Amino acid sequence: MPNLVMLENPMPGRLEALRRDLGPNWTIIATSPQADRAQLTAALAAADVVIGFEIDRSLPPMPRLKLLHITGAGYDQVDQSLLPPGCTFCNVYEHEIGIAEYVLAGMLEWMVGLRAMDRQIRRGDWLGSFYKPAFHGELSGKTLGIVGFGHIGREVARRARAFDMRIGAITRTPGPSELLDWAAPMAELDARLPECDFLLLCCPLDAATRGLVDRRRLALMKRSAVLINVARGEVADEDALYEALRDKVIAGAILDVWYVYPSRTDREPLPAHRPFHELGNVIMSPHASGCTDMLLDRRWMVITENLKRFAAGQELRNVVLRK
Amino acid sequence: MPNLVMLENPMPGRLEALRRDLGPNWTIIATSPQADRAQLTAALAAADVVIGFEIDRSLPPMPRLKLLHITGAGYDQVDQSLLPPGCTFCNVYEHEIGIAEYVLAGMLEWMVGLRAMDRQIRRGDWLGSFYKPAFHGELSGKTLGIVGFGHIGREVARRARAFDMRIGAITRTPGPSELLDWAAPMAELDARLPECDFLLLCCPLDAATRGLVDRRRLALMKRSAVLINVARGEVADEDALYEALRDKVIAGAILDVWYVYPSRTDREPLPAHRPFHELGNVIMSPHASGCTDMLLDRRWMVITENLKRFAAGQELRNVVLRK
Numbered sequence: 001m002p003n004l005v006m007l008e009n010p011m012p013g014r015l016e017a018l019r020r021d022l023g024p025n026w027t028i029i030a031t032s033p034q035a036d037r038a039q040l041t042a043a044l045a046a047a048d049v050v051i052g053f054e055i056d057r058s059l060p061p062m063p064r065l066k067l068l069h070i071t072g073a074g075y076d077q078v079d080q081s082l083l084p085p086g087c088t089f090c091n092v093y094e095h096e097i098g099i100a101e102y103v104l105a106g107m108l109e110w111m112v113g114l115r116a117m118d119r120q121i122r123r124g125d126w127l128g129s130f131y132k133p134a135f136h137g138e139l140s141g142k143t144l145g146i147v148g149f150g151h152i153g154r155e156v157a158r159r160a161r162a163f164d165m166r167i168g169a170i171t172r173t174p175g176p177s178e179l180l181d182w183a184a185p186m187a188e189l190d191a192r193l194p195e196c197d198f199l200l201l202c203c204p205l206d207a208a209t210r211g212l213v214d215r216r217r218l219a220l221m222k223r224s225a226v227l228i229n230v231a232r233g234e235v236a237d238e239d240a241l242y243e244a245l246r247d248k249v250i251a252g253a254i255l256d257v258w259y260v261y262p263s264r265t266d267r268e269p270l271p272a273h274r275p276f277h278e279l280g281n282v283i284m285s286p287h288a289s290g291c292t293d294m295l296l297d298r299r300w301m302v303i304t305e306n307l308k309r310f311a312a313g314q315e316l317r318n319v320v321l322r323k
Numbered sequence: 324m325p326n327l328v329m330l331e332n333p334m335p336g337r338l339e340a341l342r343r344d345l346g347p348n349w350t351i352i353a354t355s356p357q358a359d360r361a362q363l364t365a366a367l368a369a370a371d372v373v374i375g376f377e378i379d380r381s382l383p384p385m386p387r388l389k390l391l392h393i394t395g396a397g398y399d400q401v402d403q404s405l406l407p408p409g410c411t412f413c414n415v416y417e418h419e420i421g422i423a424e425y426v427l428a429g430m431l432e433w434m435v436g437l438r439a440m441d442r443q444i445r446r447g448d449w450l451g452s453f454y455k456p457a458f459h460g461e462l463s464g465k466t467l468g469i470v471g472f473g474h475i476g477r478e479v480a481r482r483a484r485a486f487d488m489r490i491g492a493i494t495r496t497p498g499p500s501e502l503l504d505w506a507a508p509m510a511e512l513d514a515r516l517p518e519c520d521f522l523l524l525c526c527p528l529d530a531a532t533r534g535l536v537d538r539r540r541l542a543l544m545k546r547s548a549v550l551i552n553v554a555r556g557e558v559a560d561e562d563a564l565y566e567a568l569r570d571k572v573i574a575g576a577i578l579d580v581w582y583v584y585p586s587r588t589d590r591e592p593l594p595a596h597r598p599f600h601e602l603g604n605v606i607m608s609p610h611a612s613g614c615t616d617m618l619l620d621r622r623w624m625v626i627t628e629n630l631k632r633f634a635a636g637q638e639l640r641n642v643v644l645r646k
Contacts, residue, residue, distance in 0.1 A: 011456070097463050101486065105431035112428040115438050117608040122600040124591035128611035131585040133334070135616040140420050162485035163424065262454040268447040277445040285440040288451035293458040 005043045006030045007052030008071055021304045067310050069303055076205045080321055089321040093151045094298035095290030099230050100155035102289035106254035107198055110226055111137040140164045145196035148203025193220040205232035215240040221250050228254040230289050242274035245281055252281035256289040328366045329353040330375030331394055344627045390633050392626055399528045412644040416474045417621035418613030422553050423478035425612035429577035430521055433549055434460040463487045468519035471526025516543040528555035538563035544573050551577040553612050565597035575604035579612040
């Protein structure tokens, strides 16, 4: 009879589906970090399994916890020191399809410029055609450097390859891949930067990657280069990136991850301390690259399967850590 | 000593490059259909080779013509009855890379909606993220029907396959292809329409394809379907398409080819008789999908090579017709 505590407020219908899928042997309590403190403390004291996203010192203790399952991939918001001995910590992916499509959408928009063409032809301006010649670029033949070659990097590489791009990966564990023209260790990042037309950040945020793209490295990139960040904002230093874009040290950026996020006190903040929103050479999105209509179904299918495996004492998928 | 008449005004430097590449054995006269009539008549009377784009009855006779080489792929503007016996007619492709990238850019923009996200997050609106949930679609798993499976269709299919789309071709010459899930003859178009999420028109314009997409066929498509036209405007009936988009008979369109083009009297016309420019569910571009910075180099490389083959009496590439 595992006790499951849901710390995250799931989409409508999801909790009912989970109760149905897991059956009557599970006790499921839906609460939240903002719930009544005594209730939250009691629930977590008895929890065998917690499903959540932000796991930090503001939460009451979870002394019996055997499985922490987060509902996303990135775990920079999880304080792993809070997990008791014997606890397993799992994450979930399934966002790599959406994010890979977003990355290709961004690179293609950068090269083709549909947005500007659409605006112009709606007023009878044929700029970009043979009637008013201006030539846009091709993705074909361009070099894509991928920093962090995990689930997302692989799905991006597979699609980019069909466009005849040259593709390299900068990764902690470089190895040959049929998707890649080259793979290099992190120590070779500086040497590889000058050849990249697009630099994609899709690595975890940790001590080694925080501020990885700084002023010095931005200056090593091509002036025509475009930085794409779908990792975490802080992988690129905010001031350095803003100033490099403003001053055309690099040509542009495609940014889905940010430096300021909505909070209880400000639900509609601008996404950075610096005015990225004033820049014309940035394609901006609200940490939405993976938010597709198929994502949650795929994620909850994996999470539910993992919960069943946990109950049956079987091997779990997507294990981040075993304590 | 072939006489070559250039009827098209090429980009700066191109004529000089051609003179250099072909060498002193060729006589090259650059003129245009709008040139002094006596001069044009004399040039064409002596022409062994003509390079042009619009070849119609307004031109003086070309009795000695042995090779007509157009500088594009579509030849609906060439009156082939004007070519004398013994004349060979060639076209040139090389736009399929740019057009395939455009088609994928359009489909991805349709699914991801970068344009709207960018506009919203610049004012602090996080719609589309987990902070303000709204889910965009995935290209993965969608069905793409390709009408006309030539150079463009193949390059689109190769890229779309990397996105795990289901891909079919409707073509006059259906045959198996590793790029396709199915291939069907034109007679099966109606039966295939209801399964397509995207319908791509990339066939030639001729008597069989003019008005191919009419009111009846638009009504056979999914209400969520998107029509993509990179062929010629007239392959889709203008009134029927406009009304289907306005009335949401289909969800949207990505249109690069049109019903009205710039002319000497109106250099900045709206691209249709009907107000497509007022529709929010259309991505519009000014017949620019293939206009990339690499296109002309590739095309003139092929044309120059063909002219050398012609002079050497060798087999020509891209022969449309031998009279």
